[in-house]
Amino acid sequence: MEPTARRQFQPAGAGGLLLGVVLLTIAVGVLVGWAAGSAGIGALIGAVVGIPLAVFTVYRRYRGAI
Numbered sequence: 796m797e798p799t800a801r802r803q804f805q806p807a808g809a810g811g812l813l814l815g816v817v818l819l820t821i822a823v824g825v826l827v828g829w830a831a832g833s834a835g836i837g838a839l840i841g842a843v844v845g846i847p848l849a850v851f852t853v854y855r856r857y858r859g860a861i
Contacts, residue, residue, distance in 0.1 A: 804860035812856060813849045820845030 821841040828837015 802857065802860045804857055809853050809857055813853050816849035816852050817842065817845040820848060 821838050824837040824839070824841020824844070825834045826837070828834045828840070831837065
């Protein structure tokens with residue numbers, strides 16, 4: 796049996812995934828904040844939640860690549 800191929804690390808893909816997750820959480824935060832009365836605070840909370848979530852997502856996606 797051949798071993799399964801390891802995923803290759805793609806820096807551009809990792810950066811795109813990181814940026815995409817952060818922007819998605821900020822957008823969700825803006826929507827929730829807008830519904831609650833303050834879109835700016837929602838965006839801030841979305842960014843605070845989104846940064847660690849994005850790092851974790853990239854880690855999970857590329858954990859076996861290096």
